[in-house]
Amino acid sequence: MLHVNKLSFSYSSNQIISDISFTAEKGAHISIIGESGCGKSTLLKLLYGILQPNTGTILWDDKPVFGPDFKLVPGETFMKYLSQDFDLMPYLSVEDNVSQFLSVFYPKELKERTDELLEMIEMTAFAKTKVKLLSGGQQQRVALARVLAQKPEILLLDEPFSHIDNSRKNTLRRNLFNYLKSEKITCIVASHDTHDILSFADEILVLKDQGIAAKAKPEELYNHPQKKHIALLFGDVNLIAISLLKPYATIEKSILVYPSELIISENSGLKVWVKNSYFKGSHYLIESKLNETDTILFNAPHALEAEKEVYLNVALETINTRIKD
Ligand SMILES: Nc1ncnc2c1ncn2[C@@H]1O[C@H](COP(=O)(O)OP(=O)(O)OP(=O)(O)O)[C@@H](O)[C@H]1O
Numbered sequence: 001m002l003h004v005n006k007l008s009f010s011y012s013s014n015q016i017i018s019d020i021s022f023t024a025e026k027g028a029h030i031s032i033i034g035e036s037g038c039g040k041s042t043l044l045k046l047l048y049g050i051l052q053p054n055t056g057t058i059l060w061d062d063k064p065v066f067g068p069d070f071k072l073v074p075g076e077t078f079m080k081y082l083s084q085d086f087d088l089m090p091y092l093s094v095e096d097n098v099s100q101f102l103s104v105f106y107p108k109e110l111k112e113r114t115d116e117l118l119e120m121i122e123m124t125a126f127a128k129t130k131v132k133l134l135s136g137g138q139q140q141r142v143a144l145a146r147v148l149a150q151k152p153e154i155l156l157l158d159e160p161f162s163h164i165d166n167s168r169k170n171t172l173r174r175n176l177f178n179y180l181k182s183e184k185i186t187c188i189v190a191s192h193d194t195h196d197i198l199s200f201a202d203e204i205l206v207l208k209d210q211g212i213a214a215k216a217k218p219e220e221l222y223n224h225p226q227k228k229h230i231a232l233l234f235g236d237v238n239l240i241a242i243s244l245l246k247p248y249a250t251i252e253k254s255i256l257v258y259p260s261e262l263i264i265s266e267n268s269g270l271k272v273w274v275k276n277s278y279f280k281g282s283h284y285l286i287e288s289k290l291n292e293t294d295t296i297l298f299n300a301p302h303a304l305e306a307e308k309e310v311y312l313n314v315a316l317e318t319i320n321t322r323i324k325d
Pocket of ligand 1: 011014016034035036037038039040041042043190
């Protein structure tokens, strides 16, 4: 189990992390999210021991992680870190990069393990290709296999699919995270990608203002986001006064409503005027105006004509859930 206890860190006088504590069970998948610059990469570097905390401790079971003030070469054998620069050997082939840390005394295992990892990252066809000839996305996949070959107990990933195109990303994401689960490898992933986060994380940790703004299961965080800045990490969201949705309500409160939760109605509900329709593949995102200043975003199965008057409703169940938040 990973124990992070009262961790604080600053770059010179710029405090990035203050008094952060959390734990991660063996085999757990924790996603770290937050606005750009909130300190996600910094936290991963602290966990790996590349940066020296000002205060606080990091323990994996009972083994401490030492920062650079106490260790000449940063990094622990039980932990691997995949940063945004991939740390590959450009003049070696893909398979040599992956197998570099495997024992040559067991050639059969070395070949089997290398083949298995190349298959997972869908790079078998490139086994003999020199890494320097690969695209950025292909190099990122090789870097993933390379850290996995070292059989870490805990894996720290910083934006692991940032260079990989959508067609590959989905399969790779499933292959990788299912593999980590089956091998009981704990992973801590810094990511902006809501698909990584919602489908695979056991828990999401939201960083804001140097601390942890929330730590919860994906369903809990998505359905009960508490704050608009948290909901916004999953995409667009509206903040709507309940009195506008249900004129008979006496409660003076606004609730967060995702565009997918607004239902178009024929003639009753929140009246808005369509401004723009944006094609999203499975639906259109409609930008509309509630009045001069307030914008409401909702989904529709097809594009709507500009200036068209539309009525919107929210299911009572959604309103009741959000009121309690
Ligand atoms: N080496 C450094 N020296 C000084 N300040 C730094 C250094 N690295 C990062 N910072 C600052 O620390 C803050 C946190 O950076 P960090 O890269 O951890 O954020 P992040 O949440 O990972 O951002 P992003 O989502 O954009 O990758 C930022 O304000 C950044 O400018």
